[in-house]
Amino acid sequence: MSISNDIWAWISALGMIAIFSFIFKENPVYRFCEHVFVGASAGYALSVNIKSIVDNAWDPITKEGKLSLLIPVILGILLYARFFKSIAWLSRWSMAYMVGIGSGLSMFGVVNSQLLQQVRSSMLPLNSVNNILMVFGVLSVLLYFFFSVEQKGAVKHGASLGRWLMMITFGVSFGNVVMGRISLLLGAFETILGNWLGLL
């Protein structure tokens, strides 16, 4: 056994053990690490954002004379208007702009990938058990998500089948992710037992 001399291997391993200690209960060691983690990420985010402003706005405006970039800069500054009661309403302009752009840009992708492509991919020839299961599975799950129709009679049976199919899918998905998480856990053990303690 040869314990690592690298300070970062120590910090990494002790940090992991401290976070793992939450499994038993919340404790001062976990709390310390939690606050370091939250604080460090806030500091990191601040530095990344400042760099982003310098690279994408300050330098192009001052060095390249791209004055059109003043528009997003002003919209960004307006977000801070919410701290002043008399002009707080100005911050809504920037927020409305961001939400509008976000909705507009996502509309194309969402309707295309989550509606049209899905509908097209579900149009399968009903010539095999797999395809029949797939088509009627999709239809029954869609039926479950009808909100304005009361679930009774045939609708209830269809929706119930849809619910069962979803639960089976969730079970499969749960199992897959648990396997993935176990591989992450093994990676953490490797860091502690291998990189730090030198046991592996």
Add this chain to the structure above:
Amino acid sequence: MSLIPNTATLLVTILTMAAIALVGINRSKSGAWTPTIRRLAGLDAIEEAVGRATEMGSPVHYSPGIGAATDDSAPQTFAGLEVLGYVTQLTAKYNTEIIVTIRQPNVFPLAQEIVRQGYMTAGRPDMFQEDTVQFLSNEQFAYAAGVMGIMNRRHVAANIMMGAFWAESLLFAEAGAQVGAIQVAGTAAMGQIPFFVAACDYTLIGEELYAAGAYLSQDRVKLGSIAAQDIVKGIAMVLIFVGSLLATAEIDFLANLLKK
């Protein structure tokens, strides 16, 4: 001016959906049509959860997810914020503390305004404190660590999570279970629903989250919108069924049309 190739059907679909939504909303608003929404057990359980927190004298924790208000996850975030308004009013009614934790900087002012408005609507503006809504970190797992710590230190009795969640979903649900909180969750992130279903008391699955605002408020505009979406789903079902029958007969007309 010309269309981007292979987007004609997409354009027609978006316009049709918009038209159906507009007609549905207008008919509902004018009273010509009264859509109803079927019972959603997860939403009915929220009052039970807040009531339990009141009995125990412990706070309610609320997370509107980790999605932003400006990207693909925005619809989930807004649905989560809508439920937040309702939960805030309930906590005001029962005089129970609510702790709202936020990951996205652009969601923070929205959440703060919704909580402030919720307290005002309930006639309890005095209950709003500056730290009722807390921005923790915009780094996913730092936010998760913060939420888990708050849940444990404050011994929350109810944990309500509505919005877009990713890998932190099970961490939150486990931390909530560790403190014995009653948990109600809702997300449209398909990969995370299994965790909520396994670890929470009640779960809103997928689109149920989007219907939450209409269900809780019974607002005619929102009810009309939900009913209009049902019509679109109905059309999608008919297209799938007819498309499958045509595909069985080796006619690809409909599938090809959707590619255009």
